[in-house]
Amino acid sequence: MNVTETLSDGLKRELDVVIPAADIAAKLDAYLADLKDRVRINGFRPGKVPTGHLRRMYGRTAMGEIINDLVTESVRQAVADRGDKPALQPAVDIDESKVEAIVNGEADLSFTMRYEVLPEITVGDLRSIAIERPVAEVSDEEVDGELQKIAESVRPFEAKDGPAADGDQITIDFVGSVDGVPFEGGSAEGVDLVIGSNRFIPGFEPQLVGAKAGDDTKVTVTFPEDYPVDTLAGKEAVFDVKVQAVAAPGTVAIDDDLASKVGLASLDALKDAVRSQLAARYQGASRQKVKRALLDALDEMHHFVVPELLLETEFDGIWRQLTTDMERSGRTFADEETTEEESKAEYRKIAERRVRLGLLLSHIGESNSLEVTDEEVQRALQREMMRFPGQEREVIDYYRKNPQALAAVRAPIYEDKVVDYVLELATVTDKTVSKEELLADPEETEAEAA
Known part of the structure; x- marks a missing residue:
């Protein structure tokens, strides 16, 4: 050769x-x-x-x-x-x-x-990175609020003879149509609906206030422009509704009996479970914020040329998703107060950042012998199987036959390992913030600051 x-x-x-x-x-x-x-x-x-x-x-x-x-x-x-x-x-x-x-x-x-070829990467001084980790404490008021939501979810309803009011539960049959033609998924029987729960299309529930058992009525609504079904988005629909029953909300107390209804031994145990769930949610949000801050710091610290094919592949994926979402919602670049050229330039920068950070994290992990163990992959697969009860065998077969899918399971585990490694070297200072600030979308926060 x-x-x-x-x-x-x-x-x-x-x-x-x-x-x-x-x-x-x-x-x-x-x-x-x-x-x-x-x-x-x-x-x-x-x-x-x-x-x-x-x-x-x-x-x-x-x-x-x-x-x-x-x-x-x-x-x-x-x-x-x-x-x-x-x-x-x-x-x-x-x-x-x-x-x-x-x-x-x-x-x-x-x-x-x-x-x-992959670029030569010189890793900066990771110990020089200083970032803040936003943290929020779970308050008693938040726990009480969640307990109230749980109580509402198990609230009993008692049959009533009068017209339905806001907060009442009605049992209905309905058939929806657009331009006189019934549409798929628009019909159901024996549906329990609490008026004011906002489960249905905006404008649907208020039109049922005053309805009584046995009534036949029509409800006219307009599907949102961003409705996920393209054939219905922005369309006016008419629902023929048959009211089977009306029930008024009963009383429910936040006590040991409520706890037993959700499978716990006491109200204290329920409070502890709620507090733990909220704490886990806040910890997850804190993790995402500190991870983003770390990636921002790494991006600012490292500048190297990325392979053009990797960049184009990443950009094509981002752009395909963007244009698909815009087509589905019926929005244009003008609606976003930009142009296609400006958007392409913006998302190309995002794609370049992703590729650069991906190469950097991979290099740091490889240089420091960080690896994903089989046990960690198996735990991730177990979590994936839990999402599809009764189809565990199919899930395992899918990943066994699709190495790329298995690699997609392994990749975020590896990334988190590298992030944790860098965080151990960096200076991370906890900063107490409000729940609203912790859970706020980063882009919304930046827009408000601007």
């Missing part, structure tokens, strides 16, 4: 690879010699089939396999010999006009391989 570098520009590399026809012929001879001892052909004793006959019968198929294997191995060997670390699998170009001659053993196998 002869390898000649034809391009070395920044991160881009291009190599011309030539494998002599004689080497390919030797591979074919070895292939046919092995095949000779295994193949069974009528008219010939085992191991006595003439090589020429095998070549006529299997030569072309064998050459296809040999050439494919040679290209794969040559690409791997060429990269290894140079000590390069390709950002993506090298692209291979073979002159199609020469393929027939190569297969017939009349020409050398020559091809061009193109790839980008």
Whole structure:
């Protein structure tokens, strides 16, 4: 194998690879010699089939396999010999006009391989990073508020004869239609609905105030412009509603009996569970905020060119998702007070940041021998299976047959390990904030500050 570098520009590399026809012929001879001892052909004793006959019968198929294997191995060997670390699998170009001659053993196998190498990364002084971690305490008032929500969720309702009022529960059958045509998912029977719960389309529930058991009524509403079903978004719909029953809310106390209804031994145990859930939620939000602050600091500290193909791949994914969401919601760039060109420039910067930080975190993890254990992956898969009760076997089979999907499970675990490693080196100071500030969307917070 002869390898000649034809391009070395920044991160881009291009190599011309030539494998002599004689080497390919030797591979074919070895292939046919092995095949000779295994193949069974009528008219010939085992191991006595003439090589020429095998070549006529299997030569072309064998050459296809040999050439494919040679290209794969040559690409791997060429990269290894140079000590390069390709950002993506090298692209291979073979002159199609020469393929027939190569297969017939009349020409050398020559091809061009193109790839980008990973950039050299010099990690800054991670100990110099100083960030704040926002934390919020769970107040007694918040616990009481959650207890009230739990009480509302198990509140009993008692049948009433009068008209339905706000807060009452009604049992209804309904059939929805757009332009007089019933639409999929728009019909149901025996649905319990608490007026004022805002479970249904905006404007639906208020029109049922005053309805009585046995009434037939029509409810007219307009689906939101951003409704996830494209055929219904922004459309006016009419629902024919049959009121089966009306019930008034009963009383419910926040006591040990409430706790028993949700499977706990006492009100104190319920309070502890609620406080723990709120604390876990706040800890998760705090983790996300401090992680973002850390990534911002790392991004500010490190500047290096990223592989163009990785950048384009990341940008294409972001842009595809953005345009799909805009089409679904019916919004335009003008609605967002921008242009397509400006948006592309903005999201390309986001894509570049993601790629750079991904390469940086990977480099830090590799340099410090950070690894994801099989046990950690299994725990993640267990959590995934819990999302699909009764389909655990299908979930496991899916990940077993899809290495890319399994890699997607492993990736966030690895990222968190690297983030934790860097946080241990950085100076992190806790800062007490309000619940609202902790849970606020980062972009909304930045907009308010601006």
